[in-house]
Amino acid sequence: MPRMTAADAAVAILRLEGVSNVFGLPGAAINPFYAAMRRDGGITHTLARHVEGASHMAEGYTRARAGNIGVCVGTSGPAGTDMVTGLYSAAADSIPILCITGQAPVAKLHKEDFQAVNISAIAAPLTKMAMTVLEPAQVPGAFQQAFHLMRSGRPGPVLIDLPFDVQLAEIDFDIDTYQPLPVYKPSATRAQIAKALDMLAAAERPLIVAGGGVINADAADLLVEFAELVNTPVVPTLMGWGTLPDDHPLMAGMVGLQTSHRYGNATLLASDFVLGIGNRWANRHTGGLATYTTGRTFVHVDIEPTQIGRVFAPDYGIVSDAGAALRLFVEVARERKAAGQLAERAAWVEDCQRRRATMQRRTHFDNVPIKPQRVYEEMNRAFGQETRYVSTIGLSQIAAAQFLHVYRPRHWINAGQAGPLGWTVPAALGVCVADPDSPVVALSGDYDFQFMIEELAVGAQFNLPYIHVLVNNAYLGLIRQSQRGFDMDYCVQLSFDNVNSPEIGGYGVDHVKVAEGLGCKALRVTAPGEIGLAFDQAKKLMAEYRVPVVVEIVLERVTNISMGTELDNVTEFEELAARHEDAPTAVVAMLD
Numbered sequence: 001m002p003r004m005t006a007a008d009a010a011v012a013i014l015r016l017e018g019v020s021n022v023f024g025l026p027g028a029a030i031n032p033f034y035a036a037m038r039r040d041g042g043i044t045h046t047l048a049r050h051v052e053g054a055s056h057m058a059e060g061y062t063r064a065r066a067g068n069i070g071v072c073v074g075t076s077g078p079a080g081t082d083m084v085t086g087l088y089s090a091a092a093d094s095i096p097i098l099c100i101t102g103q104a105p106v107a108k109l110h111k112e113d114f115q116a117v118n119i120s121a122i123a124a125p126l127t128k129m130a131m132t133v134l135e136p137a138q139v140p141g142a143f144q145q146a147f148h149l150m151r152s153g154r155p156g157p158v159l160i161d162l163p164f165d166v167q168l169a170e171i172d173f174d175i176d177t178y179q180p181l182p183v184y185k186p187s188a189t190r191a192q193i194a195k196a197l198d199m200l201a202a203a204e205r206p207l208i209v210a211g212g213g214v215i216n217a218d219a220a221d222l223l224v225e226f227a228e229l230v231n232t233p234v235v236p237t238l239m240g241w242g243t244l245p246d247d248h249p250l251m252a253g254m255v256g257l258q259t260s261h262r263y264g265n266a267t268l269l270a271s272d273f274v275l276g277i278g279n280r281w282a283n284r285h286t287g288g289l290a291t292y293t294t295g296r297t298f299v300h301v302d303i304e305p306t307q308i309g310r311v312f313a314p315d316y317g318i319v320s321d322a323g324a325a326l327r328l329f330v331e332v333a334r335e336r337k338a339a340g341q342l343a344e345r346a347a348w349v350e351d352c353q354r355r356r357a358t359m360q361r362r363t364h365f366d367n368v369p370i371k372p373q374r375v376y377e378e379m380n381r382a383f384g385q386e387t388r389y390v391s392t393i394g395l396s397q398i399a400a401a402q403f404l405h406v407y408r409p410r411h412w413i414n415a416g417q418a419g420p421l422g423w424t425v426p427a428a429l430g431v432c433v434a435d436p437d438s439p440v441v442a443l444s445g446d447y448d449f450q451f452m453i454e455e456l457a458v459g460a461q462f463n464l465p466y467i468h469v470l471v472n473n474a475y476l477g478l479i480r481q482s483q484r485g486f487d488m489d490y491c492v493q494l495s496f497d498n499v500n501s502p503e504i505g506g507y508g509v510d511h512v513k514v515a516e517g518l519g520c521k522a523l524r525v526t527a528p529g530e531i532g533l534a535f536d537q538a539k540k541l542m543a544e545y546r547v548p549v550v551v552e553i554v555l556e557r558v559t560n561i562s563m564g565t566e567l568d569n570v571t572e573f574e575e576l577a578a579r580h581e582d583a584p585t586a587v588v589a590m591l592d
């Protein structure tokens with residue numbers, strides 16, 4: 001039997017499970033693992049500047065391509081605790097990442113050894129498995145199980161913690177006969193699908209809600225095929241945005257309190273039946289449950305049995321992988337169509353389209369300082385359908401979801417549930433590593449950008465070019481807006497007079513200088529007419545220098561973005577679009 005260190009076995013398994021990239025940074029307690037990676041030679045390592053950054057890079061890497069699993073590696077103690085936010089973000093959005101940490105030697109774990117922390121206990125509630133491997137011979141099994149769990153059922157992260165002596169210990173391990181464990185994904189039965197279709201057939205104004213589970217199952221094509229067969233409009237959730245292209249005639253708009261469209265909410269409220277597939281009824285999507293559910297019937301399809309009924313009791317629940325369910329939905333719907341048994345629904349579809357063409361928000365403003373709405377209009381003009389957008393949280397993200405367009409799955413890569421500030425730069429870098437060929441455009445508010453700004457150096461060092469649109473209002477904008485309810489503007493200002501950059505007029509941090517200092521290119525825009533030109537210039541700089549290019553857009557300090565407490569109670573702070581010129585890049589032309 002071949003003998004090798006447990007660390008060598010771990011690296012060999014990573015390779016056999018399809019890992020070719022890892023994100024991380026070494027420390028003494030994880031050096032045996034790094035030595036094994038070096039001996040192997042087949043894994044590309046991206047050196048993060050902050051361990052939390054490595055964990056978000058891993059998440060971006062997973063989310064860019066079906067089948068990818070991002071791996072982040074750090075040493076013992078603070079490296080593991082730094083990655084806890086990454087585990088939370090991945091768990092909250094059902095994204096598998098594998099987090100590998102070094103640890104003090106087994107015999108020292110209870111002796112308060114230097115940087116020994118019980119990371120598997122800390123990570124337990126955020127992971128599908130968090131294990132400090134105490135026996136070297138268990139290392140292969142731990143890794144095999146990790147991949148099985150990450151890929152099975154509801155996807156999510158795993159942490160494996162490797163004590164120093166465990167990594168170095170020699171074990172017997174036969175790489176040649178290693179086999180990944182089978183993946184478990186429950187599948188709906190025909191009878192269940194037929195029943196759900198009967199319920200849909202009985203409805204007059206049905207909708208499909210498509211969640212991130214459709215993307216995780218790589219089943220967007222099936223979703224579109226099914227929606228077309230039954231001629232039923234689709235509401236993508238924030239995590240499911242891109243499952244149906246925004247210009248599809250069955251796109252009904254997004255629903256929710258913040259990241260939503262006026263026509264999406266109106267259509268949901270006008271519906272009498274909702275078929276949710278691979279979604280979680282997130283509270284930013286539903287708002288108050290009475291408003292969301294009263295007067296309509298629900299079917300919920302989810303891969304995780306205990307998700308059915310968690311938020312509210314659906315009229316019917318089906319436990320299934322979204323892809324497996326959609327394959328059957330398509331099959332049974334095709335048979336019913338051939339038998340002339342499907343409802344026609346043209347009037348309802350037209351109704352939804354009419355709302356789309358009339359209930360738009362205004363984006364075309366010529367103000368200086370720039371109003372944020374105009375930025376998204378210019379982004380729609382400048383960036384094509386192949387663009388992958390990356391963002392986390394803030395007024396910037398909320399407005400982006402209201403105004404940008406997404407045409408493909410995995411082209412809106414957003415920390416939808418956890419929304420950790422600082423996620424955007426590293427996640428965008430992970431996406432660039434996974435897909436160097438697609439244009440990547442990240443979007444941050446100034447605070448999100450400042451959180452993990454140092455990761456820009458990783459993009460410069462490893463030549464990971466992308467465009468980072470930075471909308472700067474020198475405010476914790478979303479929190480400023482929510483403080484209106486407390487009648488205060490307290491601890492949310494990011495503005496100050498920068499003694500080195502008086503020309504930026506009290507907006508505080510000189511992001512252009514910082515980005516340049518980290519080895520990136522950066523441009524600043526202060527007038528709406530310059531935004532498009534800056535994007536063109538950024539594309540050229542990116543191609544020439546192969547580094548991240550930051551386009552900072554200086555916004556007006558205070559803009560309130562549409563949001564509310566209930567689907568029927570979203571406050572509009574700006575004048576609405578009245579004619580096409582008010583929302584010139586809307587996918588459906590505004591009917592005056």
Ligand SMILES: Cc1ncc(C[n+]2csc(CCOP(=O)(O)OP(=O)(O)O)c2C)c(N)n1
Binds near residue numbers: 394418420445475478
């Ligand atoms: C780690 C973390 N702390 C706090 C928050 C709460 N939070 C959400 S948005 C926000 C302000 C974001 O400001 P900025 O990035 O400038 O975006 P803006 O809303 O101004 O567009 C804060 C503090 C968070 N999401 N994550």
Ligand SMILES: [Mg+2]
Binds near residue numbers: 472
């Ligand atoms: Mg801000």
